[in-house]
Amino acid sequence: MSDRVREKLQILADAAKYDVSCSSSGSNRKNHNKGLGDTGSGICHTFTEDGRCVSLLKILFTNVCIYDCAYCVTRKSNDIQRAAFTVQEVVDLTMNFYRRNYIEGLFLSSGIFKNADYTMERLVQVAKKLRTEHKFNGYIHLKSIPGASDELMHEAGLYADRLSINIEMPTENGLKLLAPDKNRKDMIQPMNYIKNEIILHKEEKKIFKKTPIFTPAGQSTQMIIGATKETDKDIMYTASSLYKGFNLKRVYYSGYVPISNDTRLPGLGTAVPMVRENRLYQTDWLMRFYGFNIQELLNDANPHLDLDIDPKLSWALRNLNQFPIDINKADLQLILRVPGIGLKSAQKIVGARKFQQLNWEHLKKIGVAINRAKYFISCNSRQHERRDLTEMKIKQFILAGSGSKYLKNNPQQLVLF
Amino acid sequence: MGYHSVIYEGTWQSFLTAIFEIYERKLDQVTICTKERFQPGVFGDQLVIHADEQKAKRVWMGLKSKLSKEGLNKIFACYLSELDGIENILLAYIRLVFSNDQSIEQAYGDAAVLRVSQVNRIVHREKHRMEAFIRFKLTQDDIFYAAIEPDFNVIPLILGHFKRRYADQKWIIYDLKRKYGIYYDLQKVEEITFAFTPDANICDTNTIYFKEDEALYQALWKDYFKHVNIVSRKNTKLHLQYVPKRYWKYLVEKY
Numbered sequence: 001m002s003d004r005v006r007e008k009l010q011i012l013a014d015a016a017k018y019d020v021s022c023s024s025s026g027s028n029r030k031n032h033n034k035g036l037g038d039t040g041s042g043i044c045h046t047f048t049e050d051g052r053c054v055s056l057l058k059i060l061f062t063n064v065c066i067y068d069c070a071y072c073v074t075r076k077s078n079d080i081q082r083a084a085f086t087v088q089e090v091v092d093l094t095m096n097f098y099r100r101n102y103i104e105g106l107f108l109s110s111g112i113f114k115n116a117d118y119t120m121e122r123l124v125q126v127a128k129k130l131r132t133e134h135k136f137n138g139y140i141h142l143k144s145i146p147g148a149s150d151e152l153m154h155e156a157g158l159y160a161d162r163l164s165i166n167i168e169m170p171t172e173n174g175l176k177l178l179a180p181d182k183n184r185k186d187m188i189q190p191m192n193y194i195k196n197e198i199i200l201h202k203e204e205k206k207i208f209k210k211t212p213i214f215t216p217a218g219q220s221t222q223m224i225i226g227a228t229k230e231t232d233k234d235i236m237y238t239a240s241s242l243y244k245g246f247n248l249k250r251v252y253y254s255g256y257v258p259i260s261n262d263t264r265l266p267g268l269g270t271a272v273p274m275v276r277e278n279r280l281y282q283t284d285w286l287m288r289f290y291g292f293n294i295q296e297l298l299n300d301a302n303p304h305l306d307l308d309i310d311p312k313l314s315w316a317l318r319n320l321n322q323f324p325i326d327i328n329k330a331d332l333q334l335i336l337r338v339p340g341i342g343l344k345s346a347q348k349i350v351g352a353r354k355f356q357q358l359n360w361e362h363l364k365k366i367g368v369a370i371n372r373a374k375y376f377i378s379c380n381s382r383q384h385e386r387r388d389l390t391e392m393k394i395k396q397f398i399l400a401g402s403g404s405k406y407l408k409n410n411p412q413q414l415v416l417f
Numbered sequence: 418m419g420y421h422s423v424i425y426e427g428t429w430q431s432f433l434t435a436i437f438e439i440y441e442r443k444l445d446q447v448t449i450c451t452k453e454r455f456q457p458g459v460f461g462d463q464l465v466i467h468a469d470e471q472k473a474k475r476v477w478m479g480l481k482s483k484l485s486k487e488g489l490n491k492i493f494a495c496y497l498s499e500l501d502g503i504e505n506i507l508l509a510y511i512r513l514v515f516s517n518d519q520s521i522e523q524a525y526g527d528a529a530v531l532r533v534s535q536v537n538r539i540v541h542r543e544k545h546r547m548e549a550f551i552r553f554k555l556t557q558d559d560i561f562y563a564a565i566e567p568d569f570n571v572i573p574l575i576l577g578h579f580k581r582r583y584a585d586q587k588w589i590i591y592d593l594k595r596k597y598g599i600y601y602d603l604q605k606v607e608e609i610t611f612a613f614t615p616d617a618n619i620c621d622t623n624t625i626y627f628k629e630d631e632a633l634y635q636a637l638w639k640d641y642f643k644h645v646n647i648v649s650r651k652n653t654k655l656h657l658q659y660v661p662k663r664y665w666k667y668l669v670e671k672y
């Protein structure tokens with residue numbers, strides 16, 4: 001290990017950073033062999049200056065690539081320094097970072113050199129070496145190369161905790177426009193294969209205890225937002241069908257960071273659509289954890305999310321007829337739909353009201369954002385908001401009362417409701 | 418019945434013994450505190466507690482029969498907060514536990530229940546931060562060493578995590594503030610105290626103490642940290658919210 005490795009790390013970390021997924025949760029590999037590491041805690045070991053969680057050593061194996069996707073820094077036609085790790089170098093970096101408690105594991109992706117299988121084979125070798133020679137039980141996420149063979153995908157699944165294939169563009173047309181070498185089919189097919197393998201392994205596991213684990217953290221994908229003209233509705237409908245069709249664990253939305261002067265793309269200097277990205281994540285959460293149907297949040301009448309206010313509030317304002325709800329009586333499902341009440345608070349409310357009727361003071365202590373929730377609920381108190389407010393009025397009150405938090409140019413990533 | 422100051426030794430066992438005595442003597446109006454925090458001149462009787470394993474155990478078993486595992490952990494975590502007056506909150510909580518037939522764990526309308534839940538949360542936040550921010554350095558004796566100064570006494574809470582995860586390497590985690598640490602020797606974890614004061618300068622890469630490679634991996638990690646950053650997404654406010662400045666001294670990538 002030397003200066004050469006330092007240089008490679010700089011180049012190949014740089015090239016990998018636009019992939020947003022950094023999740024290391026969802027798997028619980030135990031340290032069963034008195035080896036190194038375990039998974040399941042999903043720790044962020046540090047945060048970048050842009051506030052993103054750093055949990056994994058996220059690098060490309062190489063940034064040499066035979067393709068020319070317009071939105072990607074690694075594209076063939078881009079004039080940049082190229083480098084490639086050896087299998088052993090990636091293994092050493094992972095082990096030594098892990099031992100020092102820098103990381104939860106490895107996220108390995110790659111440009112495509114020669115062809116899909118040649119590249120995928122190297123990624124699999126890294127994972128295999130870590131698991132078998134070094135008894136490494138930390139987290140491994142491999143990004144599969146579109147078009148890789150079923151055999152390699154199978155082997156990858158035996159060693160990795162998570163596999164992902166980036167769908168890249170929310171629609172097929174977008175993909176055709178910006179990544180002419182790629183096609184949807186090459187992405188969908190491995191996804192489908194992995195989905196079926198996971199189901200198969202689960203079935204076998206019920207019968208044979210010794211069945212090896214297979215991608216215990218499942219698969220995920222990423223879409224680039226704002227590179228092409230898709231609506232939020234297009235994006236989220238695609239996401240919804242991916243969750244359903246392939247049992248995906250996560251869909252990531254990555255605001256396009258301008259990296260070239262290509263006229264098909266937003267020019268250099270265009271702001272990264274961070275608020276939009278945040279709204280998409282919020283919508284994703286509403287869909288997965290709050291019992292919302294995607295059609296309720298986005299439809300032909302409302303193809304775009306409101307940037308000023310979060311999607312739950314936006315939905316509530318469109319559906320004022322469903323409110324107010326009685327905090328002391330309503331089902332958990334309904335309480336979850338109230339703006340200003342998150343998952344934890346909703347559960348606390350349902351727990352606490354068994355002991356006493358809750359009033360505003362209780363709700364505040366529990367952590368409910370009263371300034372938003374008050375327009376939509378009633379509780380054990382005589383004062384409540386007058387009910388004749390219009391949608392516009394409520395929105396204005398909330399925006400005025402919430403300081404800068406909702407202003408467009410002050411994005412708070414990952415702040416959910 | 419008069420007012421009592423119950424003074425305990427500042428250990429978990431002695432705290433539970435104090436609870437036992439309060440019940441045993443049917444003391445009604447009390448405050449519990451450590452000798453260090455006791456302010457002489459407070460009116461009322463003083464009761465000095467000495468840890469008693471049997472008595473402590475009886476209180477713990479009593480709590481165990483009434484609380485969920487999570488509830489028990491909350492009490493312990495709050496105790497570890499070492500916050501001024503936390504003992505009295507815990508006493509109020511424990512009284513509530515024993516005087517109710519049904520579980521009170523979710524009765525957030527009660528001040529003590531809510532406070533216990535809040536303190537538990539901040540102690541656990543510190544626990545998680547330590548699990549995240551500890552940076553081991555490989556010493557010449559092949560021990561991975563990390564020094565910490567957590568806001569709360571979280572070593573008892575993080576021990577299990579590190580033991581499970583780093584089962585094939587020797588390590589030491591040392592609390593500089595409380596002057597004790599834990600050492601894993603590949604078999605078991607032991608409590609240790611250094612006879613000397615360890616060098617507070619924990620960013621040392623001096624090869625008298627640390628392996629040659631140590632400096633290289635620290636450099637590689639710094640490189641990595643620098644290169645994953647996306648300048649056009651910079652958000653300093655958020656960054657500081659996640660990594661408050663007081664933790665920077667541990668973080669190889671921040672110094």
Ligand code: SF4
Nearest residue numbers: 065067069072075111
């Ligand atoms: S194939 Fe992947 S690495 Fe290569 S240009 Fe396209 S997106 Fe970039």
